[in-house]
Amino acid sequence: MSAATEAFLAMLAAERGAANNTLSAYRRDLAQAEDAIGALAEASYDAVASLAGEWADLAPASAARKASALRQFFGFAADEGWRSDDPSAALPRPRARRPLPKLLGHDEIAALFARAEHEAAGDDPAAVRLLALIELLYGSGLRATELIELPLHAVPRDSPFLTVTGKGGTTRMVPVGRRALDAVGRWLAIRPNEPASRFLFASRKGQPLSRVRLYQLVKALAARAGLDPAAISPHVLRHAFATHLLEGGADLRVLQTLLGHADISTTQIYTHVDSARLVALVNSRHPLATRSTSD
Structure with missing residues (x-):
């Protein structure tokens, strides 16, 4: 160059x-x-x-x-x-349509976690680590890179929040649910101490778990759960976190903060998944909703 x-x-x-x-x-x-x-x-x-x-x-x-x-x-x-x-x-100006996120239903999420929990019941370190990984992907909406680069000191001790370093080195606080905290706690209790590593999810050489390996682990779990591996990835679990929160009534601005989006236009892509709820919200909450057309 x-x-x-x-x-x-x-x-x-x-x-x-x-x-x-x-x-x-x-x-x-x-x-x-x-x-x-x-x-x-x-x-x-x-x-x-x-x-x-x-x-x-x-x-x-x-x-x-x-x-x-x-x-x-x-x-x-x-x-x-x-x-x-x-x-x-x-330079050419091709119009690139922003792709819609792949959708993962609640039943598919349930099947994935049921399999992960079953495998982690015996305290096998690899299985417990995988459970902690998917709990943070779906429970906190982390990006794959954010997850694998989590340092040990980011794990909450007296607060249900993770400190995450996102794109461009920006940091944000991400809430962590009880399920994820329990899974991470189990992993910390059996996590190998050698080689010494500052990362929560380290490879055998002490470096962060690679993105490729994370993708392989998630897809292999999907296959064992009877799901199509091609339809599931760490990023799809992040999408599921966002779409299911939106379905549950989460505010778009709150979702933007949780996902670490610099521009809310990036977050708005998720609104398509729950258009029916948004229409119902306008019909029920708008000031003119209770007035008839003949008034």
Whole structure:
């Protein structure tokens, strides 16, 4: 990669606190663009426009993500005085529809937890750890990365809250229910002390459990519970947390805080799952709801 793109990535990390996953995605997108058209700080307008052809076979969401990375780079390059122009207008603007979250019903959640609880009844460390993991995914709505990177000191001692570090290094307090507290307590009681690790859910080498391994564990549990593994993942359990809270009457702003969304528009995607309840709410609570059309 060129020195300019490396400087841009360094700025994202230092000034904006971009997460490692975000930096990796930006690095990959910028490197691929430079492989196609050369150093971005020097690329011509026509060269930038040619990326539309390079991305022709990509999904709209992927092309939109790449275009966004380049727009931010070109803005940075202009601020630094490396370019006198901004060729961002040459980039394609694919319309990427935000995908709706996969839905997981209450019966499926019950089956998943019944299996996990049955397996953890004998205090097998692996089974107890898995129960604690899914309790925090569904009971507190954590992201996969937030969960596997939980440090030991984040575990509540005299308060039913976890301190979670989310995207961009932002922290938030997340409530933890009795079930999750019990499962985490059981795990702490039998958690191996070697190798020493500061993480609540550590690998055998003392590093955080990997995202890949977490996905494998959840999908394998789904299969043992008689569910379709393709339909269940750590992120789907987070979606279930959000949709089921909304069904139960949770306020959208509260849900935004619990999920750690910077923009409430991200949280609003969950409103589709309970549209009937929202319509009923308007019909019953709106000031005009009790007036007839003939009044």
